[in-house]
Amino acid sequence: VFQASLINVLFKIFVFLIFTVITMPIFITAGSPSTMADFWYLILFVLLMPIAIIGSLYIKYVVIGMVVNKLKIWSAMANGWGIITKNWLISVEMSFVLFLINIVSVFFTLIIISGLSIPMWFLAVTAQQLISYQVFIIILVLTYVFLFIVFLVCNALVSTFTISVWTSLYLKLNKNSVTSDIKGFIGGIIR
Secondary structure, rough: HHHHHHHHHHHHHHHHHHHHHHHHHHOOOOOOOHHHHHHOOOOOOOOHHHHHHHHHHHHHHHHHHHOOOOOOOOHHHHHHHHHHOHHHHHHHHHHHHHHHHHHHHHHHHHHHHHHHHHHHHHHHHHHHHHHHHHHHHHHHHHHHHHOOOOOOOHHHHHHHHHHHHHHHHHHHHOOOOOHHHHHHHHHHHOO
C-alpha cells in the first residue's frame, strides 16, 4: 500500500509540473498581450493534456492492481498498460461519466450546505437579538463545524463511489474486455 501511495503522490507531482509547463507562457507574459504566448499555451495544452489524462488512467489501474491483486510494482505497471492499450475508450468514457457525476455531486452538496446554512444563520441572528453576542458566535462556530462535516461526508461518499467504480471496472477489464458504449452505439448504427 505504501508503494501505491508513493506512486500516486509522484504522479500528482508530475501532473502539477505538466500544468505548470502548460501555463508558463501565460505567466511569463502576464500583463502584456502576446499572441506568441497564446500560441505556445495552445501547443503545450494540446501536447501535454493527453499525456496527463492517459497517465492518470494508467496510474489508477496500476494502483488498483497493486492494492486489489497484490501485484508487485512492475507487474502492476505491465498489467495497467495492457488494460489501457486494450480498453482506452471505455476508460475515457468512465472518466467522463465520473467527471459529470462529480460536477452534479458538487452542485447538490452546495444546495445541501446552502439549505442548512440559512436556518442556522437565522437561529444565530435570533440568538444574538434575544440572548447575547457570545451565543451568536457559539452558534456560528458550531454551524461552520457542522457544515464542514456535511461537506466532508458528501466528499467521502463521492470519493468512495469513484474508487469503487474504478475498482469494479478494473476487475471487469482484467477478466475480459468490456465493450465501450460508444463502440456499441456506432456499431449499431453502421449495421
